[in-house]
Amino acid sequence: MKNTIKVERARHNLTQQDLAEKVSVSRQTINSIEAGKYVPSTVLALKISKIFGLALEEIFELEEED
């Protein structure tokens, strides 16, 4: 699953640590999600999209292998 968290973070001037604290996970988890190594739960994905004020599908996108 692709995501635009890195882009949105830059747009909102947030570091990985800032975002991690806002959604109550570790910085490493945010890093792994951005790198596509970990697919977040629905709850975490919704929390992230809420922080950026966007709809879920504007941040996360399914890929062909999903």
Add this chain to the structure above:
Amino acid sequence: MKEKSILHVPLLSPGWKKLAFVFFPLPVMLVIGMAITRMDITPDDSAQIIYGFWAIGFGLLNLSREKDEDEMIKSFRLQAFQTGSYWLIWGLGALMLINYLRFDRITSEIFTAYLVLFLLNAYIYAAFKYQIYMATKD
């Protein structure tokens, strides 16, 4: 409901990991000590003492919380227990096959609960750490 569920596993504080690491050298020193003091102990007994202590050590590591126990770590932990069980089946199968080829029987005195618990917990720990390594490497 999640918190009250009988399926919920409470984890130990991260401090328990320090105690867990004590269990790795301890049985080796114990067995050497028993050999030096000429206690009547067979090589099989020595192996079982080591397996037992190491099983406790890995068990404590597997049941201790990470510093940041978030959903990714919880997901890795669940996967590690599943992977560990899978590897255990293959590992025991391999040991049985080796035993059969060497001694013409699949059972052996070394297949004890201590060995199985040691292998299971070691596999779980390895699978857990491997996932963390894969997720964190650049």
